[in-house]
Amino acid sequence: MNSRGKTIPVLTxxxxxxVIWYACVVWMNAPFEYDRAERxxxxxxFSQLVSNTMNQExxxxxxxxxxxxxxxxxIVLKKITSKRSLIxxxxxxxxxxxxxxxxxxxxxxxxAVGIVHxxxxxxxxxxxxxxxxxxxxxxxxxxxxxxxxxxxxSGLLPKALISTYLSFxxxxxxxxxxxxxxxxxxxxxxxxxxxxxxxTFWKLRWPxxxxxxxxxxxxxxxxxxxxxxxxxxxxxxxxxxxxxxLAGSYYGQTIQIWSALFTAAILAAVLVMIVGLxxxxxxxxxxxxxxxxxx
Amino acid sequence: xxxxxxxxxxxxxxxxxxDGPVHALSGVDLSVAKGEFVSFIGxxxxxxxxxLRVIADLEKPTGGEIRVNGVDPEAARKSRAYGYxxxxxxxxxxxxxxxxxxxxxxxxxxxxxETQQRIARTLDLVNLSGFEKKYPWQLSGGMQxxxxxxxxxxxxxxxxxxxxxxxxxxxxxxDHLNExxxxxxxxxxxxxxxxxxxxxxxxxxxxxxVVMSPRPGRVSDVIESTLPKERPLExxxxxxxxxxxxxxxxxxxxxxxxxx
Numbered sequence: 270m271n272s273r274g275k276t277i278p279v280l281t282x283x284x285x286x287x288v289i290w291y292a293c294v295v296w297m298n299a300p301f302e303y304d305r306a307e308r309x310x311x312x313x314x315f316s317q318l319v320s321n322t323m324n325q326e327x328x329x330x331x332x333x334x335x336x337x338x339x340x341x342x343x344i345v346l347k348k349i350t351s352k353r354s355l356i357x358x359x360x361x362x363x364x365x366x367x368x369x370x371x372x373x374x375x376x377x378x379x380x381a382v383g384i385v386h387x388x389x390x391x392x393x394x395x396x397x398x399x400x401x402x403x404x405x406x407x408x409x410x411x412x413x414x415x416x417x418x419x420x421x422x423s424g425l426l427p428k429a430l431i432s433t434y435l436s437f438x439x440x441x442x443x444x445x446x447x448x449x450x451x452x453x454x455x456x457x458x459x460x461x462x463x464x465x466x467x468x469t470f471w472k473l474r475w476p477x478x479x480x481x482x483x484x485x486x487x488x489x490x491x492x493x494x495x496x497x498x499x500x501x502x503x504x505x506x507x508x509x510x511x512x513x514x515l516a517g518s519y520y521g522q523t524i525q526i527w528s529a530l531f532t533a534a535i536l537a538a539v540l541v542m543i544v545g546l547x548x549x550x551x552x553x554x555x556x557x558x559x560x561x562x563x564x
Numbered sequence: 565x566x567x568x569x570x571x572x573x574x575x576x577x578x579x580x581x582x583d584g585p586v587h588a589l590s591g592v593d594l595s596v597a598k599g600e601f602v603s604f605i606g607x608x609x610x611x612x613x614x615x616l617r618v619i620a621d622l623e624k625p626t627g628g629e630i631r632v633n634g635v636d637p638e639a640a641r642k643s644r645a646y647g648y649x650x651x652x653x654x655x656x657x658x659x660x661x662x663x664x665x666x667x668x669x670x671x672x673x674x675x676x677x678e679t680q681q682r683i684a685r686t687l688d689l690v691n692l693s694g695f696e697k698k699y700p701w702q703l704s705g706g707m708q709x710x711x712x713x714x715x716x717x718x719x720x721x722x723x724x725x726x727x728x729x730x731x732x733x734x735x736x737x738x739d740h741l742n743e744x745x746x747x748x749x750x751x752x753x754x755x756x757x758x759x760x761x762x763x764x765x766x767x768x769x770x771x772x773x774v775v776m777s778p779r780p781g782r783v784s785d786v787i788e789s790t791l792p793k794e795r796p797l798e799x800x801x802x803x804x805x806x807x808x809x810x811x812x813x814x815x816x817x818x819x820x821x822x823x824x
Contacts (some may be wrong), residue, residue, distance in 0.1 A: 454654040457622050461648040462671045463641055472667065476658045555658035556699035 290333055291323070297330045298322035331524045339528040352508070355532050361509040363536060365425055365497040369432020370490050376433060377440025377485070384441070385448040385474070386466065395445075402438050406431065406496065411503035428509075432496035436489035443485030447478025479555065483548035490540045498533060510536075569633060569723055569755045570596040570619055576627035577614055577781075587780030588614040589625070594774065594783060598722070601749055601756045603766035604774045605812060606819065611781020612759045612774075616725050619757065620648050632723070644672065646723040647716025651731055653708035655700040655715075662687070662696035665715045672719055686714040689748060706737040710744075717752070724756045731761060739797060742768055746795060763816075767791075767809045768800055775812055777819025785815035 295318070302321045306313040313321075323332040331339075340355065347354035380398065383390040410431050417427040451473050459469045501511025510529050517526035577589040589611040596602050604612035617623040618630060621637035632640035640646065647668075655664045662683045669679040687693050690710040700708055709729055716724060730738045742765060749756055760766050766773050767789070775785040789808060791799060799805055 452654075454650045454652055455656070458648070458650065458654055459671075460622060461620055461641065461646070462668045463644070464671045468671050472671070473656070476656070479658075556660065556701075557657075558699070558701040 287333060290330075294328070294330050294332045295319055295322045298325055298328045301325065301329070327521050328523055331527050335524050336527045336531055339524045340531060343528060344532070355510075355513070355528065358508055358510050358513050358529070359532055359536060362494070362497045362501065362511065362533070365428035365500065365509070366432055366490070366493045366536075366540070368425060368429035369496055370436050370493040372429060373433040373436030373489060373493060374440050374486065377437040377489070378444055378482075380437070380441045381444030381448055382470075384445050386470075395441075398438060398441050401434070406435060406499055407502075409434070410496075410499050414500065414503050428497050428500035431500035432493040435492040435496040439485040439488040439492070440482070443481045444478055447481025448474045450481065451477045476555065479551055480548075483544065483551065486544045487541050487548075490544050491537050494533065494537050494540065567598060568595045568631070569598050569600075570594070570631070570757065572615075572628065572630045574628035575615075575618065575625050575630050577611070577618060577623060577625045578627075589618070590780035590782050591628070592781075592783055594786070596755060596757060596772075598755055599753055600772055601758065601770050602772045602774060603758045603760055603770040604776060605760055605763065605766045606776030606784075606816065607778055609778040609781065610776035610819070611778070612776050613727050614781065615776075616727050616757060616759055619723075620646060620725055644719055644721055646725050647719065647721040649709075649713055649716045649724065649726040649729045651728045653700070653705075653712040655708055655711055657700055660697050660699055661692065661703070661711050664700070664711060665718050668715060668719050674719075682718050686717045687711075689717060689751070690714045691744065704737075706733055706741060709733065709741065713745075713748075717748075717754075722754055724754045726756065726758045728759050728761065730765070738762075738765070743797060745769065750793070763809050763812050764800055767805055767812060768795065768797075773808070773812055775815035775819075777816070784819050785811070787811055787815070 299318060299322055302313060302318050302325075322328070324335070325331075328335070343353055343355040347356075349356040349360075351357060380390075380394060384394055385391070413431055413434070414427045417423070417430070448470075455473055455477075456469070459473055464472070497509070498511040498514070501507075501509035502515055510533050513529040514526055517523070517529060572592050572594045575589055575592040575594075576587070579586045579588055592611075592615065594615075604615060606612050614623060618625050619632055619637060621641040630637060633643070633645050635643070655661075656667065659667065665683045665686055666679050669682060674682070683696070684693070687696065690713055692707065692710055692714060695703065695707065695711075700711070703711065713724075713726075713729065730741050733741065745756075746769060748754075758766075758769060771789050773787040773789065774783055775787065776782065777784045787808060790804060791808070
């Protein structure tokens with residue numbers, strides 16, 4: 270990856286976002302301050318107003334430094350066994366995310382292999398796969414949790430299955446395309462060797478599909494996290510980043526909500542980055558031509 | 565008949581398309597004897613590639629009969645009768661040159677030791693020793709095509725089917741590879757069926773030139789070359805060479821293929 274010449278543009282964009290954010294903080298939190306000043310029968314000056322809006326206990330929109338402070342307190346300072354530690358909640362969500370991602374990837378790959386090799390599956394499975402994704406996950410998540418609870422499954426697995434439900438989809442779509450990506454000459458070559466379907470799969474289709482697989486996995490890991498968070502919402506807010514979001518919204522703890530959101534976003538970014546690194550590593554092992562190289 | 569490597573009798577192949585049937589091959593009678601170098605030449609649509617693909621069991625004929633090594637193409641394919649060289653090198657980009665050449669050996673279940681020996685031997689045959697660990701993108705187009713020829717030679721098939729293998733290469737590289745191919749043919753005693761667009765290439769390489777014409781795809785002339793087996797590149801300026809080339813050109817013109 271080329272990082273040269275990117276630092277300044279990236280910093281510029283970030284600072285613009287921060288400036289807009291703080292402007293919004295003042296604008297959105299100001300009515301509360303005016304209201305409070307009026308009830309106290311006082312006039313409020315502009316500089317006082319600005320400083321107040323940035324330090325409210327339950328702001329409409331918390332300022333960036335409040336979120337950073339809250340995250341520092343709940344991630345670094347709290348013991349990870351504490352129910353207030355975001356590491357504790359993050360791990361619970363992460364474990365469901367990873368389990369769901371693994372199951373979803375396996376399921377997606379298996380379905381894709383079936384679709385590519387079996388005409389009946391090709392015709393019948395794909396419409397269902399697509400239909401499955403048109404159902405809003407928010408509607409189906411509580412049902413999955415409740416149904417699985419009724420058969421004695423609770424805790425990690427039901428949440429992971431919601432992640433699975435979301436993450437298998439990009440894997441199926443990507444892998445069907447990837448396993449079909451070899452060109453006719455490459456397939457004919459296998460035919461001239463009288464290679465079995467199995468040999469053609471492992472020596473041609475599977476290696477050809479790697480770029481497609483990893484592209485799908487990047488999407489899959491991110492929506493697995495979304496799935497795990499959604500799966501935590503109907504569980505009565507016990508633990509996890511989703512529970513943290515829900516608890517925050519019950520008690521109007523906007524700073525808590527935003528720090529959970531940011532933690533989730535950072536977690537997602539890190540997960541996508543790890544998949545990206547695995548992608549680069551695998552392609553390198555497969556002798557991919559480096560960018561800009563010539564023979 | 566039975567010693568013929570390829571023999572076709574009234575061979576036809578009709579593709580059903582939305583625009584009606586396409587007669588890719590119609591009533592083709594042809595035999596290729598062991599050790600021959602046969603070129604198939606003709607304009608696009610004359611069925612030369614289709615004929616090669618029928619020999620390779622990549623297409624099924626719709627009429628007539630074809631035998632490869634005395635059996636039907638499917639049985640011949642399963643007994644590994646031929647190596648096929650495609651128009652594009654079709655090397656697998658994630659495999660090094662040696663692993664590309666070793667691909668058929670892996671599939672056919674050769675031992676690791678024998679695979680190594682065969683890779684070394686065939687790479688030497690196409691003058692690619694020293695490039696074992698390179699990936700295809702690190703090689704020039706001509707070298708890639710040589711690697712793909714090595715791959716077709718790796719498992720000792722007596723018949724080499726080549727579908728315009730040098731079509732995408734420039735003329736200088738092509739001349740060089742033609743010369744090398746003749747040497748290779750001489751060294752290995754293979755039977756070669758070679759599809760080409762180029763008259764000089766066909767005349768230079770072949771012991772027999774099959775001129776084909778389109779709509780329907782058929783054989784319009786079969787020319788036995790009178791050139792000696794020893795062929796320096798200069799032979800292409802000899803009177804005999806030009807005479808054969810002229811007859812090929814006449815045969816192509818007789819197919820009326822350029823009026824359409």
